[in-house]
Amino acid sequence: MPRRRVTQADVAALIGVSQATVSFVLSGRTPSGVRISAETRQRVLDAIRITGYSANPVAQRLAGGHNQILGVFTYETTFPSGGRDFYGPFLIGIEHAAEQIGVDLLLFTSARVVEGSRRLTTSGWQRLGIADGCLLLGQHEEQAELQHLLDTNYPFVFVGRRESEGGRLPYVGADYLSGTRRAVLRAADMGHRRIGYVGARTSDQPTRDRLAGYQAAVADRGLHPTYIESVDTARVVAQIAEQSLSAVLLAPENDPDELRLALLEMRIRVPEDLSVLLLGQPHHRLPGPTRWSGFTIPREQMGSRALLLLSHLAGTLYAGTSSPGSPVLGGGRADPDLHQLLECTDVAGETLVPPNGRGGAGTLTRSSTILEPKRTHA
């Protein structure tokens, strides 16, 4: 057993052929009119088995080939120490898919951190090249960086929907829009008429999608939209009371447990006085005992689907020595859809019930005692 790793040259020498022949057999491709006889091919394969040869991914990559490594770039720290981790579920899916298709995952943890989020600067850039392609997770991407990505023709896939001119950014996202829409309809069908939306007024895609879904569904049912910006919990509670809402949709940046407590202080019970629908898993802390109604994002599935898509785009799929020779040039000339939207999973939960007193709001008396919040809002 040689201490040095076995190379294609070793394999070739063993059966008296050239290194190039081994390479051709391995890749299955023969770009320049090269032919390998069935017999030679078999001898090479045997020699590979005997020597236990396995390609050096580094050399493969340097020579312009693929190396079965896919990158994962997270704009924020991948594994946050405080509270629940946001990327965890995605990574579970990603890892699962990676295991399935036999690729390694490269986490770009070395990227420079600017203003709390990682950046794809020139230096970070070069490092991407190690992998055949890269998954991008997080919200803080910059336009310039994306442009660069597109320009270089490097395969990448966003986890999470990304609108772009010409639909040039590939992504695997969750369908917040129809999820939110269904949430509204569920409440409406149960008799709720005053259904509010509580969330941050940011311009990220998920927020836009949720708002669009809310708006559309409310219009559908001839209801009146009520937007509540969630900066200060006390304020949110006050507004809910003022507007005598009987149900609210809660964007995931809210902390539902905190809100519930604050509501309780104002004698508004969930769900007896107020139904609550969660639009995705809350970002904050660990889940409490409450089974919130609403929907969840299929994060694991998003992760694995994204990796699969990326793998297609990167052409990282001839794996073993099996298939005859799928074309692996270009970038994603095959079928996989560049824009995949996954359905959100509705959760029945226990916080959606018919409106109080079966009439609708029944909140008039309550609201009168509540209009002036005791808390000062900083």
Next chain:
Amino acid sequence: MPRRRVTQADVAALIGVSQATVSFVLSGRTPSGVRISAETRQRVLDAIRITGYSANPVAQRLAGGHNQILGVFTYETTFPSGGRDFYGPFLIGIEHAAEQIGVDLLLFTSARVVEGSRRLTTSGWQRLGIADGCLLLGQHEEQAELQHLLDTNYPFVFVGRRESEGGRLPYVGADYLSGTRRAVLRAADMGHRRIGYVGARTSDQPTRDRLAGYQAAVADRGLHPTYIESVDTARVVAQIAEQSLSAVLLAPENDPDELRLALLEMRIRVPEDLSVLLLGQPHHRLPGPTRWSGFTIPREQMGSRALLLLSHLAGTLYAGTSSPGSPVLGGGRADPDLHQLLECTDVAGETLVPPNGRGGAGTLTRSSTILEPKRTHA
């Protein structure tokens, strides 16, 4: 701006020197009597700044250098989907350290899975070479594989203690032994005389360490050791009653909440009738509401310390263009300790109280009603 990435040759051409000169300036090393004048060095550095050059990690590695990539090999799936993840906390620490020292993390998710655990087979083997070194996490390692690792002189570090002849396996572990010892002493100092140990009878290092700690502490205090093997919860409960224990140490493979419930069925309340000390975070499911006494493993710290150690061993630490030229050959000729044991963190918790009726066990009447368990044990 050239579409192609900037290479050392480009930088060199810009100021009219050779590619080798650039390489020398970058690495700071001059193995064979090569000298670079301060002036030239400065010009090179300027050119690098101007062009935005950044090394190609792939080429670096192929040419026998380091590439600031450290591998992470987990014998089990890194991100388990069922229940709580075991590696998570380690990874948090690992990532944090990686970010600090500016290295990327390579997850070997492509390794073949044999009998439910990943293997470092020959093929998996080759892939390790991509990284400068590798972290190993998990219990299912094989002797042969480890031998191979040592033979090839590839830098690696175990997360978790590993005994080995000659102490050749580098690791960063938790001091289960003294942690367990302290747990016993805490109970004894509170008046407990009958302190049992509940755990699996496996031969892994943590179990051996815990048992050693238990044994030593019990002997210290002149107590009698009671070992209870945890296969069937009902049986465990029965034995606890039979032996009229007033406190038990619970190895982390037990599910404390489940045990507590089972105990309750036998009218044994925790902690009134039985004090319980947890020897590390339970492997199973999410933490319940109970604040268990005992200790926790500093998993995050283990992760980051391990990565730091690995980084030393791999010589992955000249980073920027700063230091004059630290020796980077050999393997870990510096100070970092190859065997690091981290102290476990004691947790006061609410399940350790003085023994019932201040006398010791006070369990005689209780045990008589309990001796025959109602459950059949499969």
Next chain:
DNA sequence: TCAAGGCAATTATGCGCATTATTAGCAGCT
């Protein structure tokens, strides 16, 4: 008998960098 053409493979080259071996230039000395 010789060119044309297909087959089966080989040789050559380069990816970007680290590193060894080598060279050019010059001062100081005998």
Next chain:
DNA sequence: AGCTGCTAATAATGCGCATAATTGCCTTGA
């Protein structure tokens, strides 16, 4: 002048693989 010794750099090589360019051989047709 010629040699040594020193500084400051360059040229050359190889890592292991992918791939373009090329070669040798054999069959076929005229």
